Amino acid sequence: MNVLVTGGAGFIGRWVVKRLLEDGHSVWILDDLSNGRRENIEEFLSHPNLREFIVGDIKDETLLNQLFAKVQFNICYHLGASINVQDSIDDPRTTFNNDTIGTFYVMEQCRTHNVKVVFMSTCMVYDRCTDETGITEEHPIKPASPYAGSKIAAENMVLSYYYAYGLPTVVIRPFNTYGPFQKTGGEGGVVAIFVRNQLKGLPIQIYGDGTQTRDLLYVEDCARFVVQTGYSDCVNGQIVNAGLGRDISINELAKLVAAGNEVASVPVEIKHVPHIHPQSEIQKLLCNYEKAERLLNWKPEVDLEEGITRTREWIHISNLL
CATH class of the missing domain: 3.90.25.10 (UDP-galactose 4-epimerase, domain 1)
Structure with a gap:
C-alpha cells in the first residue's frame, strides 16, 4: 500500500515507519521537525520503500494539496501533533492550531481522496481511573489541559468524517509510551x-x-498496535486503547x-x-486493552522491566x- 505518516520522524512515528517498511509498504513521511528529528529516521532514508521524507507543516494546505494529488494513499497514520502538556498550558494557541486545525486539514484531504485515517490521540483525555479493572474506551473524559482539549476536539472531528461521509477512520489512545528514541531531556518521557x-x-x-500512577507501554508494542489498526476494517469508526494493563x-x-x-x-x-x-x-x-485484544488480537509483549x-x-x- 501507499502510506502517509504525519509526524513520522517523531519518537513513536519512526517505529511506525519501521514496521510499515518491514511489512513491504511504500511510505511517505511528513514532519515539520518541531518535535521529530531527522536522526530518528536516518537508517530508513536509503530504504527503497521510503519514497519521500517531506519537511513540512500539516497546516500548509498547498503542500497537502500537492502531496495528495501526486500520490494515491491507502492509509494516513496521523501522528503529527504538539504533545507537551506544559507547552499547551503556556501557549494553548499553538497546540490547538497543530492538533485540531492541522487535523482538520489532513481530514479534508483524506475525505477528498478517500484515504483511511488512523488518528493518534492520547490517554491524557481520560479522567482518573477509579478501580483496578482499568480505563475502557467508555470511561469519562476530562480535558484537564489544552493539549487534552485539543485532542478531544480532533477526535470528534475524525469520527464525524466516519459518520457523515463514511470515511474509514479510527481513533487510538495509547497510554504512556516509552523506549528507544524518546527524548531524554525536558520534553522526553x-x-x-x-x-x-x-x-x-x-x-x-x-x-x-x-x-x-502511569500505565507504561513499550514503544514497539505501541507501533505494532498503531499499524494494525490501519490494516483492520473492524475498528473503523471506533476508539481503541492500548496499554500494558499494569x-x-x-x-x-x-x-x-x-x-x-x-x-x-x-x-x-x-x-x-x-x-x-x-x-x-x-x-x-491504568489501561484496559480488552477491546484491542478482541478486535485486533493485540496485546503487549514487552513487560516494564x-x-x-x-x-x-x-x-x-x-x-x-
Whole structure:
C-alpha cells in the first residue's frame, strides 16, 4: 500500500515507519521537525520503500494539496501533533492550531481522496481511573489541559468524517509510551528522563508526591498496535486503547530505575520537586486493552522491566548522557 505518516520522524512515528517498511509498504513521511528529528529516521532514508521524507507543516494546505494529488494513499497514520502538556498550558494557541486545525486539514484531504485515517490521540483525555479493572474506551473524559482539549476536539472531528461521509477512520489512545528514541531531556518521557539521570548519577526528580500512577507501554508494542489498526476494517469508526494493563506509581518507577545502577558509582538520589502543572495531573492511569485484544488480537509483549532494560541500553550506547 501507499502510506502517509504525519509526524513520522517523531519518537513513536519512526517505529511506525519501521514496521510499515518491514511489512513491504511504500511510505511517505511528513514532519515539520518541531518535535521529530531527522536522526530518528536516518537508517530508513536509503530504504527503497521510503519514497519521500517531506519537511513540512500539516497546516500548509498547498503542500497537502500537492502531496495528495501526486500520490494515491491507502492509509494516513496521523501522528503529527504538539504533545507537551506544559507547552499547551503556556501557549494553548499553538497546540490547538497543530492538533485540531492541522487535523482538520489532513481530514479534508483524506475525505477528498478517500484515504483511511488512523488518528493518534492520547490517554491524557481520560479522567482518573477509579478501580483496578482499568480505563475502557467508555470511561469519562476530562480535558484537564489544552493539549487534552485539543485532542478531544480532533477526535470528534475524525469520527464525524466516519459518520457523515463514511470515511474509514479510527481513533487510538495509547497510554504512556516509552523506549528507544524518546527524548531524554525536558520534553522526553518519564522513563527516558529517569534512566538518563540514573546513568549519569544525577538525582531522579519526581513532580509532586509521586503517588500518581502511569500505565507504561513499550514503544514497539505501541507501533505494532498503531499499524494494525490501519490494516483492520473492524475498528473503523471506533476508539481503541492500548496499554500494558499494569500501572506503577512514579515513586515505584523511580526506585525500579534507580535499582539498575550499574553505571553510576554512587547511589542515585530520588527527590521530590514542586509539580509544574498540578491542575492537569491525572492521579491514576491504568489501561484496559480488552477491546484491542478482541478486535485486533493485540496485546503487549514487552513487560516494564524488560522495556526499561532495553531503553537503558539504547541511551547508553547512543551516548545521550
